[in-house]
Amino acid sequence: MEFKDYYKILGVDADADDKAIKAAYRRLARKYHPDVSAEEGAEDKFKELSEAYEVLKDTDKRAQYDLVRQQGGAGPFRPPPGWESSGGGAGGAEFEGGFSDFFDEIFGQARHGSRQGYSRQHFARRGEDVELTLAIFLEDAYRGESRTISYEVPGFDEQGRLLRQQRTLKVKIPAGVIEGERIRLKGQGAPGIGDAPAGDLYLQIRFAPHPLYLVEGADLTVTVPIAPWEAALGCKLPVPTLDGLINLTVPANSQNGKRMRIRGKGLGKDDKRGDLYAVLHVTMPTTAGAKEQALWRQLSDESSFDPRDNWGKS
Amino acid sequence: MSETSYYLTLTELTQSVRVTTDTVITIVDCGIVQPRGEQPQQWLFEPQMVKLIQRACRLQRDLELDWPAVALALDLIEDLHKLREENQRLRRQLAILMELDTSL
Numbered sequence: 001m002e003f004k005d006y007y008k009i010l011g012v013d014a015d016a017d018d019k020a021i022k023a024a025y026r027r028l029a030r031k032y033h034p035d036v037s038a039e040e041g042a043e044d045k046f047k048e049l050s051e052a053y054e055v056l057k058d059t060d061k062r063a064q065y066d067l068v069r070q071q072g073g074a075g076p077f078r079p080p081p082g083w084e085s086s087g088g089g090a091g092g093a094e095f096e097g098g099f100s101d102f103f104d105e106i107f108g109q110a111r112h113g114s115r116q117g118y119s120r121q122h123f124a125r126r127g128e129d130v131e132l133t134l135a136i137f138l139e140d141a142y143r144g145e146s147r148t149i150s151y152e153v154p155g156f157d158e159q160g161r162l163l164r165q166q167r168t169l170k171v172k173i174p175a176g177v178i179e180g181e182r183i184r185l186k187g188q189g190a191p192g193i194g195d196a197p198a199g200d201l202y203l204q205i206r207f208a209p210h211p212l213y214l215v216e217g218a219d220l221t222v223t224v225p226i227a228p229w230e231a232a233l234g235c236k237l238p239v240p241t242l243d244g245l246i247n248l249t250v251p252a253n254s255q256n257g258k259r260m261r262i263r264g265k266g267l268g269k270d271d272k273r274g275d276l277y278a279v280l281h282v283t284m285p286t287t288a289g290a291k292e293q294a295l296w297r298q299l300s301d302e303s304s305f306d307p308r309d310n311w312g313k314s
Numbered sequence: 315m316s317e318t319s320y321y322l323t324l325t326e327l328t329q330s331v332r333v334t335t336d337t338v339i340t341i342v343d344c345g346i347v348q349p350r351g352e353q354p355q356q357w358l359f360e361p362q363m364v365k366l367i368q369r370a371c372r373l374q375r376d377l378e379l380d381w382p383a384v385a386l387a388l389d390l391i392e393d394l395h396k397l398r399e400e401n402q403r404l405r406r407q408l409a410i411l412m413e414l415d416t417s418l
Contacts (some may be wrong), residue, residue, distance in 0.1 A: 029377050035369050038392065050376065126329050129364075183360035186319045200330060202361060214403055215411075223410055281414055 004102045006052035006065065014066075018057065025053040051099045061107060068106055104285040124194030128154060132184075134203045136173060138210045138220075140244040141267055144175025149203070154188040165191075171203065176269035178218050181205045212240060218267045218274025223281040226250065239278050241265040248278055321350070321358035335380050338367070344385040346370050 007014050020253040029050070030036065034043040055061045073312040098104075134152055142145070149171055152164045170189060178181070180201050189199025207215055214221040224239060234252035243265060250260075258280045266274025288296065326333055331392040339354060341347060359367075360365055366388065374384045 026378065033373065036387070037372055046376075067321075097353055129330055180362075182365065184319055184322070184361040191316070202364070209406075214407055216403060221407070223407075223414070225414055281411060283414060 001102055002142060003068070003069075004048075004051070004100060007056050009048050009052040010056065012056075014069075021053070021056045025057070031055075047099075051103055054099070055103070055107075060134070064106060124196040125192065126196045127190035127192040127199035129199040129202060130189040131202045131204065133206050134173075135206045135208050136177075137208050138213060138215065138267075139242055140173060141177050141207065142175065144173055144177075146170055146172045151201070155191050156193060169201075173205075174269075176218075176267050176273070177205050178267050178274075179205060179207050179215055212244075212278075212283060215267070218272060219277060220266050220274065221277045221279060222279050224248070224278045225253075225281045228282055228284065229282065231256070231282045241276055250280065254280055256280060321360065322364065324349075324354055324357045324359075326368070327359050327364065330364060333367065333370065337371070340381050341367055341370055344381045344386050346381075346388060360396055 007016070010021060010028065012020050016024070022206045029046065031037065032042045032046040032049060034046055037046075039045075053075055055065050079273070128152060130153055132149065134147070134149065136145075136147070147170070148168060150166065150168045153167055155163055156166045167188070171183070171185065174183065182204050184200040185203070187198045188201035191198045212222050217259070220242070222239065225235065226235070226237065230237070230250060230253045232252065235250050235255070237248045238251060239248040239262070241262065246262065246265070248262065249258065260278045262276040262278060265272050265276035268274045285292075322330065324338060326337065327333075328338060335354065340350060342354075342357070347359065347363040349359045349363065351357045368382075370384050370388060373379055373387055374381065377387075379387065
């Protein structure tokens with residue numbers, strides 16, 4: 001088992017006082033807290049930090065740890081002969097992932113198992129909530145399809161041993177869900193212990209990238225390439241929506257980048273129903289035949305349009 | 315077919331997140347979440363709020379923050395998240411436009 005140098009983890013000296021330990025922990029915790037940090041491996045780093053702090057902030061635990069540290073220091077940690085961890089017995093398993101084996105070896109599992117105050121006399125505990133990410137297609141989100149999902153829940157067998165159970169569930173995705181939305185399936189999480197109820201299952205919706213649409217909350221954006229003459233003269237264009245094609249009327253003299261709203265063709269539902277935006281992208285032909293070129297030239301001669309009018313003239 | 319149930323009551327919430335009613339009331343008082351309903355016993359929480367409350371509790375415990383500071387941190391995290399998403403979206407939009415320009 002690997003020896004953990006808690007002082008090194010917190011970046012403090014072995015004779016650091018409580019104040020220095022607290023300050024070091026707080027500084028590093030802000031940096032690596034998984035809810036705050038975008039750094040890679042932040043979660044592991046934070047777990048290490050909180051384990052180190054859990055020991056060093058507590059006078060008894062720190063003294064116990066210092067003893068181990070003096071005896072073993074570097075190299076793999078082996079508990080000294082006759083060493084018995086002070087907790088003993090299997091406490092409640094923590095699904096969030098408890099502390100390291102090294103910690104358990106010194107302080108026993110029950111110590112941190114009891115942090116959450118489980119009473120072992122009449123052990124009943126609501127099952128864990130289970131959270132899954134469900135990647136779906138925009139089309140399915142729009143219509144509300146049903147999907148079959150498989151997942152694992154932690155449970156216990158009759159001897160109280162931890163095991164994983166496979167679950168399969170058919171779920172109706174509510175029409176109009178948006179990215180990041182959480183769907184709750186009551187009682188479909190991990191089974192409860194004793195008489196306690198089961199936890200819930202949460203499905204967090206993620207959209208698979210769509211070749212046509214960009215998604216912003218309940219609104220969708222589609223880029224519509226159009227020819228310069230279509231933008232100049234105006235036209236009616238078939239535009240794909242999640243509901244099928246609709247005819248979009250492009251007014252004459254439309255600018256490149258013009259955003260046109262197609263009401264109610266987004267995601268969401270009821271009063272939160274989003275819209276579809278069609279953004280015009282005037283696209284030039286890359287080649288022009290002699291006749292086309294002549295027409296452009298004619299336009300050039302006829303037109304008084306100066307796109308650089310506001311540059312000022314010297 | 316499994317039915318989805320939308321709102322959580324205060325009791326369901328406290329069981330799910332393992333927080334006390336008092337903590338939830340403090341969290342609501344700080345404006346971290348705004349449940350439907352007037353009185354705590356009528357409160358209804360959206361599934362989204364469960365995650366936010368879990369996050370609030372972790373920050374409060376792990377960083378030893380007081381609740382108004384937790385509220386501030388969560389607001390800033392949310393802003394950061396939105397900016398990152400917007401940035402990503404704009405990048406994608408830009409990529410689409412550039413592709414349209416070069417593919418012809």
